Amino acid sequence: MRPRIGISSCLMADEARFDGGHPHNRFLAEELGAYVDWVPYTAELETGMGALWETWRLTGQSRLVEFLSAGATPPTPAGLDGYVTRADRPGVGGIPSYDDGHRVFSRRLTTAFPFLPVSDDRVLGVAASRERFAERVFAGARLRELFSRPWRPRDLVAFHTRHKLQILAHDPARYRQAGRLVAEAGSRPCRETEAEYRQIFGRALASNATRGRNANAMHRAFRHVGRRLDDSLRQDVLGQIRAYERGELPFSAPIVTLTRHAAGEGLHWAAEQTYLNPVPADLLRRLWNADMAR
Incomplete structure (x- = not known):
């Protein structure tokens, strides 16, 4: 959509x-x-x-x-x-x-x-501002698509699963809150669940994804990707994440590496995470090329 x-x-x-x-x-x-x-x-x-x-x-x-x-x-x-x-x-x-x-x-x-x-x-x-704006806009469109038609709890579970790392990077507290809500979706009225999830999701994405929160989400993705790599590749990915934490690499460096390995190893959970692909790939590359300091 x-x-x-x-x-x-x-x-x-x-x-x-x-x-x-x-x-x-x-x-x-x-x-x-x-x-x-x-x-x-x-x-x-x-x-x-x-x-x-x-x-x-x-x-x-x-x-x-x-x-x-x-x-x-x-x-x-x-x-x-x-x-x-x-x-x-x-x-x-x-x-x-x-x-x-x-x-x-x-x-x-x-x-x-x-x-x-x-x-x-x-x-x-300003490049950093338009990246944040684009991320929120596309996330909102996906949420609108989910709730634009009758949905079932499993649809919300699938949506939330794709957005887990993205929510975590922006707001760890609401990440946990959203997880509890999704787990109870089958036992609550759909309208009530939808209204609450919209609020949690919107508030989470409105929070800034800090360097520390980004690093936390990257390490979470690495747990899934790293187990399929040999020791040399694992150290390379982990080294990039740690370099980003220290401010020595731009945000895009470890993200591109994680995305490439997730796709190459057929790790659908990681490859489908919106945190790694928040907007269309061509637009994302333009945003990163314009702002390498994030």
């Missing part, structure tokens, strides 16, 4: 920004755009205020800001896996706007949908 990402319509309408020529949006147009479905969204239009932004005053206030500041949240299209909003821009005459409507809208959106990955086009100009 292709991820569905909401995007501020002004980003798509302004070719000078969205055609890939602008460094902030090259990732959106040239890389991520090949793998997702964009859902253009105009906040003012959805709230009945009209499709065009009003003229900014020097404070950056508009009717949209007033509407949102009062606590209202515009409705968003159903079934989104992420949202990209426009970053703050200078106000009239280059004077910074103090309360940009896009920023307020982004805050309200995050509050109303706490598990929805929300970012702006400027933040996504």
Whole structure:
């Protein structure tokens, strides 16, 4: 299932920004755009205020800001896996706007949908940020696919099994919590289980995967992969994981090695882990090549 990402319509309408020529949006147009479905969204239009932004005053206030500041949240299209909003821009005459409507809208959106990955086009100009955003978006699409049709406990077990290491790398506490919930899935109402699993999964992926947590997940994968390798290969893989722990190798080095050995040895459990393959392979390589310091 292709991820569905909401995007501020002004980003798509302004070719000078969205055609890939602008460094902030090259990732959106040239890389991520090949793998997702964009859902253009105009906040003012959805709230009945009209499709065009009003003229900014020097404070950056508009009717949209007033509407949102009062606590209202515009409705968003159903079934989104992420949202990209426009970053703050200078106000009239280059004077910074103090309360940009896009920023307020982004805050309200995050509050109303706490598990929805929300970012702006400027933040996504940073390689590490767009990698985290892409990982969450594709994870959300897989979860949406699972619960988009009638499901049975064994379907949830299969989904959770594929995502175990990914959840562990982000949030060990919720990894254990999710494991207990999945184990009890057959004895609880499906709707109740689905709602709780969505919350645990969303909160876990929203947590940062630190170097220590990543190393822990790598060692867990190594337990499955290493037993099928000879001593020389085992030491090589283990050495890469330890070098990553010390900050001497980028994240991608041990991950690529683990993935290659898992596939070569026919280890389906490890090879199918979303931790090793969180997004399409071509997109993943571009993300890693852009950010080798993770």
